Amino acid sequence: MYRTNTCGELRISDKGKTVTLAGWVQRVRKLGGMTFVDLRDRYGITQLAFDEAKNKELSDQAQKLGREYVIQVTGLVEERASKNSKIPTGDVEIIASELNILNTSDVPPFTIEDETDGGDDLRMKYRYLDLRRNAVRRNLELRNQLTFLVRDFLVKRNFIETETPCLINSTPEGARDFVVPSRMNPGEFYALPQSPQLFKQLLMVAGFDRYFQIVKCFRDEDLRADRQPEFTQIDCEMSFVKQPDVIGLFEELIKYVFSTIKSIDFNEPFLQMTWHDAMRLYGSDKPDMRFGMTFVEITDIVKNRDFNVFNTAAYVGGICAEGCASYSRKDLDALTDFVKRPQVGAAGLVYVKYNADGTFKSSVDKFYNQDDLKAWAEKFNAKPGDLMLILSGSDVQKTQIQLGQLRLEMGDRLGLRDNTKYAPLWVVDFPMFEWDEESSRFKAMHHPFTSPKAEDLQYLESEPGRVRADAYDFVLNGVEVGGGSVRIHDRNLQSRVFKAIGLTEEEANSKFGWLLTAFKYGAPPHAGLAFGLDRMVSLLAGLDSIRDCIAFPKNNAGRDVMISAPSVIDQSQLDELCISLNVPEKDK
Numbered sequence: 001m002y003r004t005n006t007c008g009e010l011r012i013s014d015k016g017k018t019v020t021l022a023g024w025v026q027r028v029r030k031l032g033g034m035t036f037v038d039l040r041d042r043y044g045i046t047q048l049a050f051d052e053a054k055n056k057e058l059s060d061q062a063q064k065l066g067r068e069y070v071i072q073v074t075g076l077v078e079e080r081a082s083k084n085s086k087i088p089t090g091d092v093e094i095i096a097s098e099l100n101i102l103n104t105s106d107v108p109p110f111t112i113e114d115e116t117d118g119g120d121d122l123r124m125k126y127r128y129l130d131l132r133r134n135a136v137r138r139n140l141e142l143r144n145q146l147t148f149l150v151r152d153f154l155v156k157r158n159f160i161e162t163e164t165p166c167l168i169n170s171t172p173e174g175a176r177d178f179v180v181p182s183r184m185n186p187g188e189f190y191a192l193p194q195s196p197q198l199f200k201q202l203l204m205v206a207g208f209d210r211y212f213q214i215v216k217c218f219r220d221e222d223l224r225a226d227r228q229p230e231f232t233q234i235d236c237e238m239s240f241v242k243q244p245d246v247i248g249l250f251e252e253l254i255k256y257v258f259s260t261i262k263s264i265d266f267n268e269p270f271l272q273m274t275w276h277d278a279m280r281l282y283g284s285d286k287p288d289m290r291f292g293m294t295f296v297e298i299t300d301i302v303k304n305r306d307f308n309v310f311n312t313a314a315y316v317g318g319i320c321a322e323g324c325a326s327y328s329r330k331d332l333d334a335l336t337d338f339v340k341r342p343q344v345g346a347a348g349l350v351y352v353k354y355n356a357d358g359t360f361k362s363s364v365d366k367f368y369n370q371d372d373l374k375a376w377a378e379k380f381n382a383k384p385g386d387l388m389l390i391l392s393g394s395d396v397q398k399t400q401i402q403l404g405q406l407r408l409e410m411g412d413r414l415g416l417r418d419n420t421k422y423a424p425l426w427v428v429d430f431p432m433f434e435w436d437e438e439s440s441r442f443k444a445m446h447h448p449f450t451s452p453k454a455e456d457l458q459y460l461e462s463e464p465g466r467v468r469a470d471a472y473d474f475v476l477n478g479v480e481v482g483g484g485s486v487r488i489h490d491r492n493l494q495s496r497v498f499k500a501i502g503l504t505e506e507e508a509n510s511k512f513g514w515l516l517t518a519f520k521y522g523a524p525p526h527a528g529l530a531f532g533l534d535r536m537v538s539l540l541a542g543l544d545s546i547r548d549c550i551a552f553p554k555n556n557a558g559r560d561v562m563i564s565a566p567s568v569i570d571q572s573q574l575d576e577l578c579i580s581l582n583v584p585e586k587d588k
């Protein structure tokens with residue numbers, strides 16, 4: 001037997017037992033005639049003690065152990081003279097009588113401790129060492145707990161976990177596909193799934209009724225902290241359900257997960273908000289509901305003065321930051337710089353301070369008198385001591401999005417985005433289409449298999465921009481954690497939607513003929529959704545990034561720096577695939 005116990009297991013009640021442990025050397029300390037070794041494995045750390053007076057040879061051997069050596073030790077469990085209350089095994093130590101070095105280790109490139117000295121790149125390059133650290137390992141344990149709970153919950157409710165293929169054709173979810181050349185079909189390519197969307201719908205046609213899959217999805221997008229080229233979804237689909245059934249069941253799942261993992265009980269139903277209200281009040285389709293600061297529109301009360309910026313604006317609105325009237329010139333300049341950043345793109349920021357003495361001081365005092373500003377303050381429901389921050393623009397939605405970014409910035413500055421708090425929200429009634437400037441056509445906002453709202457069907461051909469969809473997103477703390485929709489199950493309606501996004505009948509048939517055919521054979525009404533597993537874990541772990549919730553993530557350039565992927569392939573492989581490369585000089 002390699003070991004009788006793990007390094008996280010022994011307690012004072014085990015005193016007197018002879019045990020064998022195996023693990024990694026965290027630390028070696030010499031104190032007089034005693035040598036102490038912290039032995040670590042996944043479960044914890046146990047102190048080993050080597051007494052020079054009792055066994056000089058063994059003690060010499062222990063002193064020579066290097067960090068991260070793998071050893072096996074047998075000894076007696078003893079009560080420690082100086083206890084360590086910080087670790088569960090801190091009352092005991094093992095008085096070693098046998099030591100076996102199972103493997104040596106080079107000095108690791110960074111310290112394998114909670115506070116490591118390793119930078120991001122180094123940690124990624126030696127990810128297997130990083131994974132030995134508590135912080136990262138705990139996230140993966142949490143991930144395992146979550147997937148276990150999800151499977152348990154869904155299987156108990158008749159969901160069948162079904163695998164769908166990875167080598168498919170492109171599914172139009174809006175991102176670029178990763179493609180895989182087919183050796184047996186020269187010149188032809190598979191695409192890796194952006195999601196199993198159409199396969200899960202076919203499973204509904206097949207009568208599976210309730211499907212789920214914890215599944216890898218692939219999207220060739222520009223990466224950010226919360227994006228990876230390959231990520232995992234909890235993908236679900238149900239037959240004979242409507243939107244409230246799907247929302248109801250998955251809300252129950254989320255509540256179950258939070259109650260079990262975090263001991264947080266959401267007693268009320270989750271808030272639901274239309275997409276239109278989310279944009280109007282928060283300037284985002286994924287509002288962070290941990291704090292208020294909702295928008296107040298003042299477009300119609302700011303006109304007819306000499307301030308042209310407001311006179312010509314289609315939207316003037318702002319937020320009220322409580323108690324911030326004391327902001328200094330420097331603070332206000334910083335906020336102005338923030339909204340002018342290219343990522344935000346506003347032309348400028350107007351502020352109005354509601355001073356404690358009831359007077360107003362604003363950046364537009366030249367154009368508006370105290371009565372004007374008082375009227376604004378009433379709209380904002382502002383009190384003396386508050387600060388109103390106002391943006392304006394010619395495009396309503398763009399201005400709302402800018403104001404939404406300012407709202408989040410203020411939330412951060414005021415410490416209102418506390419990672420230990422959770423504010424869930426369903427955003428519903430998304431527009432069916434959005435205008436794509438680049439291709440000058442409407443695109444499906446969710447995907448083209450989403451059902452338009454019955455009452456908006458009349459506008460499908462005449463005013464696509466007005467059609468709302470039976471689509472819903474689950475948003476937690478300003479993060480889109482899940483999304484789904486009621487699907488089209490009627491062949492004719494599917495054809496109409498394809499047409500609305502500019503697909504000719506021929507194109508629709510060549511791309512999705514098989515789906516349209518399937519819909520001829522008794523497709524049931526169905527609906528579903530998918531959660532981003534990585535994002536869910538990061539939120540449960542209170543992290544901003546999903547990277548440390550994934551065992552082997554890619555960096556921001558989409559590279560795995562440990563195995564150095566992607567990489568060039570041999571000419572012979574290219575020849576076999578009938579591929580010739582045309583890499584621009586600058587990328588070589």
Ligand code: ASP
Pocket residue numbers: 173194195196197236483484485528529530
């Ligand atoms: N396939 C969709 C997505 O990946 C989710 C869904 O509609 O179920 O966003």
